[in-house]
Amino acid sequence: MNGSYARGVSQYGFRDLNLNTTPQFRLADEAGRPVFVDAADIVPRTGAINLTDSRVDANYSQVLEVGSDLESETKQLTISLGGITNNGVVLQTSYSWSNVRDQSSQSSRFGNGRLAGTTTSGNPNVREWSRSSYERRHSFLSIMGYPVGSSLEITAIGRFNSGVPYTPVVGADINGDGARNDHAFVFDPNMITSPTVASAFERLLASTTGGARRCLDGQLNSVAERNSCVGPWQASLDFQVNFRPRFLGLNGNVSLSLTTVNLLRGIDELLHGAEGAKGWGLNTRPNNTLLFVDGFDPATQSFQYSVNERFGAANVGASAFRAPFQIGIQMRVALGPNRGQAALDRIRGGGMRGAGSGRRQGGFGRGLAARGGQGGGITGDDFLSRFLTLLVNPAEAALALQDTLQLTGAQVEQLTAMRDSLTSTNDSLAVDLQKEIEDVGGSDPRALMQVIRPPLQEAQRRITESLKAVRRVLTEEQWNRLPEDIRNAGRGGGGRRAVRR
Numbered sequence: 001m002n003g004s005y006a007r008g009v010s011q012y013g014f015r016d017l018n019l020n021t022t023p024q025f026r027l028a029d030e031a032g033r034p035v036f037v038d039a040a041d042i043v044p045r046t047g048a049i050n051l052t053d054s055r056v057d058a059n060y061s062q063v064l065e066v067g068s069d070l071e072s073e074t075k076q077l078t079i080s081l082g083g084i085t086n087n088g089v090v091l092q093t094s095y096s097w098s099n100v101r102d103q104s105s106q107s108s109r110f111g112n113g114r115l116a117g118t119t120t121s122g123n124p125n126v127r128e129w130s131r132s133s134y135e136r137r138h139s140f141l142s143i144m145g146y147p148v149g150s151s152l153e154i155t156a157i158g159r160f161n162s163g164v165p166y167t168p169v170v171g172a173d174i175n176g177d178g179a180r181n182d183h184a185f186v187f188d189p190n191m192i193t194s195p196t197v198a199s200a201f202e203r204l205l206a207s208t209t210g211g212a213r214r215c216l217d218g219q220l221n222s223v224a225e226r227n228s229c230v231g232p233w234q235a236s237l238d239f240q241v242n243f244r245p246r247f248l249g250l251n252g253n254v255s256l257s258l259t260t261v262n263l264l265r266g267i268d269e270l271l272h273g274a275e276g277a278k279g280w281g282l283n284t285r286p287n288n289t290l291l292f293v294d295g296f297d298p299a300t301q302s303f304q305y306s307v308n309e310r311f312g313a314a315n316v317g318a319s320a321f322r323a324p325f326q327i328g329i330q331m332r333v334a335l336g337p338n339r340g341q342a343a344l345d346r347i348r349g350g351g352m353r354g355a356g357s358g359r360r361q362g363g364f365g366r367g368l369a370a371r372g373g374q375g376g377g378i379t380g381d382d383f384l385s386r387f388l389t390l391l392v393n394p395a396e397a398a399l400a401l402q403d404t405l406q407l408t409g410a411q412v413e414q415l416t417a418m419r420d421s422l423t424s425t426n427d428s429l430a431v432d433l434q435k436e437i438e439d440v441g442g443s444d445p446r447a448l449m450q451v452i453r454p455p456l457q458e459a460q461r462r463i464t465e466s467l468k469a470v471r472r473v474l475t476e477e478q479w480n481r482l483p484e485d486i487r488n489a490g491r492g493g494g495g496r497r498a499v500r501r
Helices: 195-207 210-217 263-272 339-348 358-362 364-372 381-389 394-400 409-440 445-473 476-481
Strands: 002-016 025-027 033-035 064-084 090-104 128-131 138-148 152-161 234-243 254-261 289-297 302-307 326-333
Touching: 002 090, 195 210, 195 302, 234 263, 254 263, 394 409, 394 445, 409 445
Parallel strands: none
Antiparallel strands: 002 064, 025 033, 064 090, 090 128, 090 138, 138 152, 152 234, 234 254, 254 326, 289 302
């Protein structure tokens, strides 16, 4: 379980320096929404705005000052569960809850002052806190990696996320600030005077998705808040096939990968055809235009609207744009020797010491050689090789410098016992780790790190204890003669160079 809190400061934003923020009139039927142009200059037939009316200097349109004065706040809680089956299948699943709020530039939701930070003065340059457009309140992720032999691995990734937040808007600039981002007024069908708009709202509330309906019902007779609506849940499924051939001397240096993006859409069109697709897979952002401007009534100083009855729709027929189904083929070639494999070959032959004693050939080396012949080789070579380089034996290092340190017979006897004890422990840890890496059967770094972390922590703890015991046996002068990398081995540094001296 992981929890996090992030506070973002100095975020990008802008202000319109050429906007006269003094309203010239207000829309009485829209909770007093301010308008910055003269009502007499709005075209009655179309509702078009004369932008020059809202300019401080009519010679310019918008004059934007870009700054970094916005803020954001993110809270997140993630619960994860993972494991490895006996046949090497790696399973991971997680659930994340997020709460993300941020400020926006030039928000145009004004009039009723319901949201903290807004003002009835209607200044679009005032910053507004609200739910972020990037928030996904609930998110589920599942990953399964299945090894097919030592060279082939198949990974499936499934996601299930709550919908994207969006804002009901008007498909025009109605307040005259020069931006088409005005939040729509959610008319109550029982209170609106236009029967055409009233009936359209009734049809929309009866036919739209549940999330859009709840969003509108909760804001009737008010200006919609930013990101107050949430789209439908979205699911995605992707596969990745990794092939690392070991024949013809390639030894895993060549990696071929086949990946898919938005596979559910591909399956949808395969089963139902492009024309009859059901909308599986990732969808576009829901249609957020609630109202279209049809005209302006100078007598009542109010805009005339038509209702977009496709508001909130995010299915296949709602938009001409959908996230495509894609297939990618990648090849990666590592030039030069596979150093992890070379290290393991030396270990199998008993040519490396330092992780244990001189009897390595009959112990750990033979065990690796025997296991390496099963199943076509050892997977996770780099991880195992790295682990072996960290298996420092401080007592063995001290014995290797017996003449330099001028060890007494009693000291040699004590250090030999310490060396043999830690060697046995390191052998056991390394053999168990190799078996676990073989069981994983793949090369997913995250899965391999989960496997290597516990024995690595245990090995480090035992090395630290052994180092303290060695220091108690040696005199202060002898201790200072030990190479620095041995004396610091308890901090995670390697000591192999000193062992070979």
